[in-house]
Amino acid sequence: MKKAILSILSMVLLFSLAACGGSNSSASDSKGNDGKQEITMWGSWSGDQIKQLNKQIASYNKSQDKYKVKYVMQENVEEKLLTGIAGGELPDIIMWDRYQTALYAPKGVLEPLDSLVKKDKVNLDNFYEESVKEMTYSDKLYGLPLLNDNRVLFYNKKLLQEAGVTPPTTWDELATVAQKTTKWDGNKLTQAGMSLQDVGLFNLYLMQAGGDLLTPDNKKTAFNSKQGLEVLNYWDKMQNDLKVYQRGFDDGSDAFAAGKEAMTYNGPWALADYNKIDTLDYGVVEPPKGPNGDNGAIMGGFGLVMPKQTKHKDGAWDFMKWWTTKPENGVEFAKISGWLPANKVAAANEYFTKDPNYSVFVNTMKYAKIRPTVAGYADVEGLAMKPQLEKFMNGNISAQKALSQAEKEGNNILKEERENNK
Missing domain, CATH: 3.40.190.10 (Periplasmic binding protein-like II)
Structure with missing residues (x-):
C-alpha cells in the first residue's frame, strides 16, 4: 500500500514539476514585522523536542538580521513533501532522518547542494564520512549531516x-x-x-x-x-x-x-x-x-535538506551552514538535546571526549557504518x-x-x- 501511494504521489509530482518548469524561485518574498525574510523548516520532532529546536533556532535568529527561521512540526514529513509539491505548500528546509534520502532523491523532490558546497567551500571532510554518504545519491549531495547516533x-x-x-x-x-x-x-x-x-x-x-x-x-x-x-x-x-x-x-x-x-x-x-x-x-x-x-x-541520524522548489534558497542555505558547519553550534545543540553532532570537529570537543558516557559514543563512531543507501x-x-x-x-x-x-x-x-x- 505504501509503495502504491508513493507511486501515485510521484506521478502527481511529475505533472506538477512539468507545469512549473521545476523552478526554485518564487514570487513570494514573505517578511515578518522585523523585516527579516521568514524561513520555514519542517520536521517530525514533537513534544519537548520542539522546545529544543526552538531554542537553537532562536540563537540563529539572533545571530543575524536577514532571516528568521520558524519550525513547523509535520507528521509523516517525507510523504508530506510529495503532497506539498503537488499542492504548492512547501517549507524552505526539512530536518529529516538521513536514511530517507536514498528513497526520495530519485523522485526529483530534493535540491542538490553540490554547487552551493563548492561555491562556499564547505569542507565535507569535517563531517563523518558515513553521514555524508547517507545524504548522497547517484554521486550528488542532497543535504548536510546534522545529528549522529549509534547504539x-x-x-x-x-x-x-x-x-x-x-x-x-x-x-x-x-x-x-x-x-x-x-x-x-x-x-x-x-x-x-x-x-x-x-x-x-x-x-x-x-x-x-x-x-x-x-x-x-x-x-x-x-x-x-x-x-x-x-x-x-x-x-x-x-x-x-x-x-x-x-x-x-x-x-x-x-x-x-x-x-x-x-x-x-x-x-x-x-x-x-x-x-x-x-x-x-x-x-x-x-x-x-x-x-x-x-x-x-x-550509525544513523538527522540531516537538513531543501525541497526542489524551495522559495528562499539563500536563507535556507545560510541556516543550514550556520548549524552544521560551525562546531560551536553543534556542541550547543548537544547540550540542549543530548544528540551527537555529525560534525567531527564538534564531536571532538571536550564536552564529549571528557564525558565518560558521550566519549564511548564518539569512539564507537570511528567504526560505525550506515545502513545501505x-x-x-x-x-x-x-x-x-x-x-x-x-x-x-x-x-x-x-x-x-x-x-x-x-x-x-x-x-x-x-x-x-x-x-x-x-
Whole structure:
C-alpha cells in the first residue's frame, strides 16, 4: 500500500514539476514585522523536542538580521513533501532522518547542494564520512549531516557488581554476564540479563559477526549467510538456552530504566532521561566484538535538506551552514538535546571526549557504518526482515526459514524498486 501511494504521489509530482518548469524561485518574498525574510523548516520532532529546536533556532535568529527561521512540526514529513509539491505548500528546509534520502532523491523532490558546497567551500571532510554518504545519491549531495547516533551497550553497575562480573567486550563475555545477572522466580523472569526485544538490531549483530546486509552491487540481500545464521543461533542460545530474556519483558516499559534489566543497547538520546533517575547507576561500553573479533555498530541520524522548489534558497542555505558547519553550534545543540553532532570537529570537543558516557559514543563512531543507501532497503528491513525475525524469536519458525523467507521477500522489494526508478 505504501509503495502504491508513493507511486501515485510521484506521478502527481511529475505533472506538477512539468507545469512549473521545476523552478526554485518564487514570487513570494514573505517578511515578518522585523523585516527579516521568514524561513520555514519542517520536521517530525514533537513534544519537548520542539522546545529544543526552538531554542537553537532562536540563537540563529539572533545571530543575524536577514532571516528568521520558524519550525513547523509535520507528521509523516517525507510523504508530506510529495503532497506539498503537488499542492504548492512547501517549507524552505526539512530536518529529516538521513536514511530517507536514498528513497526520495530519485523522485526529483530534493535540491542538490553540490554547487552551493563548492561555491562556499564547505569542507565535507569535517563531517563523518558515513553521514555524508547517507545524504548522497547517484554521486550528488542532497543535504548536510546534522545529528549522529549509534547504539552502545548500557549496563547497570549495581546489578553487575552484585553478580561479580564486569562489562563485556565480546559475545562470549556478553552471554556470561547476561546469564549471571538474570533472575527467575519459577517461570517468571524478574530480572533480565540482556534485552533481546529489538530484532531491528540484527544489522548491528550481523556487522559484529562480519556479515553484510547486501551484495556488493546492492541488488540483492546478503544476510542469509553463515554470519546471519550465527547471529540468530546466538540469539537463540541467549533466549532459550541461557534464558537471559523472555519475549515481551520490555513491552510497554523500559525495564533497564526500572532497574530490572542488567544490559541493553541504546542511543545517546537515552542519556538525559537515564540521568534523571536517581536510583539508576549505569555505565556504557562499546558494542561487544563478534566471534571473530569484528567491531560492529550502526550509525544513523538527522540531516537538513531543501525541497526542489524551495522559495528562499539563500536563507535556507545560510541556516543550514550556520548549524552544521560551525562546531560551536553543534556542541550547543548537544547540550540542549543530548544528540551527537555529525560534525567531527564538534564531536571532538571536550564536552564529549571528557564525558565518560558521550566519549564511548564518539569512539564507537570511528567504526560505525550506515545502513545501505539503496532505494527500497528501508522496506527490506521493515517489511521483509523484521517480521520474519519476530517469528523466529517467538519460536514459530527456524532460523534458516526466517533468513530464507526474508531474503526472498527482500530481493523482490529491491527488484521492484529498481524497476520503478528506471
